[in-house]
Amino acid sequence: MTNQQNSMHACPACGLLCDDISGEAIAKQQFSCGKAAKFYARTSNGAQPRVAGQPVSLTQAVHAAVELLKQAKTPLIAGSSTDVHGARALVSLSHHTHAAMTHLNASSTLRNMQVLQHRGWQTTTLTEVRNRADVILMIGTDVVSHNTRFFERVVWVPEAMFTAPAARKIIYLGGDDLNTKPGVSPDGRAPEVIPCASEQLPEVVATLRALVMGKPVTAETVAGVDVSRLRTVAETLKAAKYATLVWVSKDLHYAHAELTIENITETVVALNQKSRAMGLSLGGSDGDTSVNYAHTWLNGVIIDTPDWESHDAVVWVNSYSPDAMPPAGTKPVIVLGAADSQFEETLAVFIPVATPGLDCNGQQFRVDGSVTLPLSAAKPSDLPTLSQVIAMIETELKGVAA
């Protein structure tokens, strides 16, 4: 059994990897998602390697990169915006150059990982939510800022196996200026919105956890939120057949946000003593889940955040986001990146590489971590893949192919 030639593509523009993108939609630029539209509008035409801003051949660019890497004592591989194949190649390069490795989303990934490593968690995946969830609580996020089609593909679906999708109860807790409109049901039922400022979420979420656990809470308000409203949310969660508590780590950007995430996940654990509930961490972009997972199985450790000051050369990879930049002033920088990368500073070396899902095939993890999808080249180009470029670098570095 071979895969039939398929005209649908999985879109890596966000962590949902929606795999219903037709070739026709791409040709006509017809999407229900702005992120997909922007991704598939990109073009690789005319991209050429450059050294110190001057066009050179690929061989010359690789040679220049190798010279810089040979001189570097403590290189860093950063950005790391790529798929699983690219991640494998980057890990290999890190072994050969003794480079540290990180990802541009490492700090938000780490918020989740710290919770996982401290207490663990209980989580679910998109298809479970689509077919089971009767109550969805979104904490500090509207989701759609990150995962535009979440409601379209998971919540307000035509049918589900074990629940009535249109009857779902949607609750937004906290966060400023959330776009709660997607939470309106198809028949016009408004979601419940309990506003509070992001930085007050720690107190509010801790109180919700206490209420779910049956701990005494005597205050009438917490951070401006009526405890009676939180009490109702707690009872709603306890009465649900399959409550889903959603967070996006990137949206919880205040000090010790990992403690808030832990309060969310421990609320789930408490609910599961008697009823069913699960957490769902969303967001995910630039292949962050893929790179973290592959890095873990290849190295035995998760991706960490970098100490930029201690590195004397940086290999920056931005396959997915042409506008993703290393911190200003980072030098020297070797960029293995999207063909349409726009950098304000002159780069030491720039080698355009294929973007998985656009220029070349690939394989990528979805944001929920259990599902991986093949990426197919929507606009095949002649650009080398990241793996091919790194293999050239390694050959010249060590005289042996990886």
Added chain:
Amino acid sequence: MITVLKNAKVIDPAHGKDGVVQDIYIRDGRIIAKPADSEKIAQVYDLNGKIVMAGAIDMHSHIGGGKVNIARMLLPEYQAMRKLEEPEAHICGANCSHHATPNTTDTGMRYIEMGYTAAFEPAVLAVNARQAHMEMGDTPMIDKGGYAMLGNDDYLLRLLSQNADQKTINDYVAWTLHATQTIGIKVVNPGGISAFKFNERRQDLDQLHSYYNITPRRILQALSRAVNEIGIAKPLHVHCNNLGVAGNFQTTLDTMGASDGIPMHLTHIQFHSYGTEGDKRFSSAAANIAEAINNNKHITADVGQILFGQTVTASGDNMMQHLNAKVANPKKSVIMDIECDAGCGVVPFKYRDQNYVNALQWAIGLEVFLSVDDPWRIFLTTDHPNGAPFTSYPHLIRLLMDKTFRNDAFDKLNLDAQAMSNLKSLEREYSLYEIATMTRSAPAKLIGLHDRGHLGVGAAADITVYTDQADKEAMFAKPDLVFKDGELVVKEGKVVKVVWGATHTAKPAFDLGVEKDIKQYFDRYHTMQMHNFKISDDQIAEDGRNHVINHSQG
């Protein structure tokens, strides 16, 4: 180019050879008959009385897929640095995780150093198969393969609840093998993982599923029959209901009857051999289980021996792992529901010899090993990493081969546990021939690897050379030489050449018409399309390191 291993003392149970001294000829990765005198011999290894066996095959070891990687992420406190030498240093960084959760490179290296040339991941969530293959593809040195989990996937439960005919089920099972690039089918806590999603906390063999109105027995009947009728070698791989529960031996005995005489493999049977006798209401039922295996020739089992120390349990059985999470050590765990397909539970454990239950678990596993008569039907596993890391196999082999060593270990156990075990009365000591059977010939036969696990002409030249020693742990920990597909890859217990192995699959014929309904199901309920669920050969091979070997017949 021909290589000859001269004067090998061959132990090859597949051919009834027990210490036969002979020469083994290798060409192009295969064992060949003695060539004509005119043919040039390029390499000669004079083994002069060394013990020679086929490469060992681990038929149940959690080496790839989501739960293993979560286990790696979960336990940073066990991460360590080490100094690597070439050629391992060429493909691996200095980080390594706990020996229960090695990274992929470490996994391949440690297996081959022990003379193992293949390992099979027994719990491939169908929807997670692509990840499992990615991890196995990054595992060097050894061959790999997987068993796809069915029996808690809502599609099958839906078919059964609608009384679908057996042909439809057979086609779906065969389709799943193709789609997931696996070689066998496993069922974990049949119906239980699904029931947990409906807030049920236990699922007994004859208990109706609260939503689908079918029993685990029905699931076992349908799947064992399907696996048998589509014609693959590997019998249904069954993780019984009620894992770890005192008194669960009765469920296990009943499960043996659930396939109506069709071959069925019960996995990590140690965890399913518990009685309720004694003050602590936890006792060994190993004798009952072993007797039943001896009497039921359609049943095979692997043990899932526990050994003392820190490990992490990683299972698809999130229903039971949710209960076990209360005794996690360190106190943390990951429980997941996955895609209306399966689940997973990752719970760290520390087995202690002074803990009554742990000590008795240790004894129960050994009692089963020593009480099952036929080494072709009982397999050496620790259910890595659940009972213990696979690197403890040499220690386990010594426990089976050396009664004095075993009894000395027994004398150190929790005294109450000693009082509840008859282990010391078991005099049996496994022979090298029996060890070779349970670690080579039998797993190859069970899985259907016709060209592995033996040293006959035509076999792949996966060969392990040992020096016979009184200390069997030392002997099996460090073979003299290991050949993978005819290449010398390990010398004196150290890797000397990096190779990448292959992925073994079974792809039986089936009616492709079954895809029409499966596609409709995906379109209606899933968040991915059916074609993305399927993994093609070239997607497994696309990094150039791996290739697929199909073992279907006909």
